């Protein structure tokens with residue numbers, strides 16, 4: 001499905017986009033997808049401006065919104081909020097990020113990007129940096145890629161930010177091979193180096209964030225002669241120097257653009273028009 005132009009495929013539909021946590025790319029690309037499909041949008045920005053601030057539960061919010069819209073997209077700061085919402089929703093529900101847990105639509109656009117850049121889903125070496133413990137995008141993408149044969153992962157982080165046990169168990173159960181490193185150079189010969197900022201808002205101990213915030217910065221000089229494709233769900237903070245942007249390895253802005261057609265396809269599928 002093309003990103004350009006508009007269709008009237010969903011002209012009789014209304015999509016609710018509830019963003020109770022900060023978002024730029026996910027919110028804007030969903031809004032672009034909704035408009036390019038000809039649907040209407042109702043949008044909630046931030047807990048501050050909604051009844052959640054008054055103490056309304058996630059379940060009651062969803063019970064109300066499903067009477068207004070044909071599909072609900074929600075981002076929420078709590079782990080597990082998406083499951084709670086989906087359990088009561090009578091209309092299709094899309095998780096646009098639930099705390100540090102999962103970000104499945106990002107994983108879909110990441111998979112689309114991996115395929116466009118590398119040409120396959122199997123036998124890929126993917127390195128993930130810098131915060132596998134808190135990054136929901138690393139968690140979601142590693143889970144999806146672990147379903148394909150022959151993939152190998154390298155997780156790069158300070159020792160205190162290694163992946164959580166639930167992801168580790170999933171990878172072990174699925175027989176995925178992986179290694180862990182404290183050195184960014186461990187990712188430079190991979191097929192894909194997937195960077196994501198330290199997730200500042202998810203640190204219980206602020207001093208731990210301060211201690212590690214400058215541990216990893218990818219610079220153009222490190223990529224000389226390297227073929228590795230650099231992806232990052234963005235926002236980019238300290239993890240990639242801007243001198244990387246001009247290199248052919250830099251896939252992250254192409255990746256961000258892929259959010260629109262992938263979210264268009266998902267909405268069309270869920271609303272029965274794909």
Ligand code: NCD
Pocket residue numbers: 025026097103106136137196197233234235
């Ligand atoms: C990511 C997120 O929200 O988890 N951003 C995004 O959706 N593109 C990554 C991040 O915030 O670091």
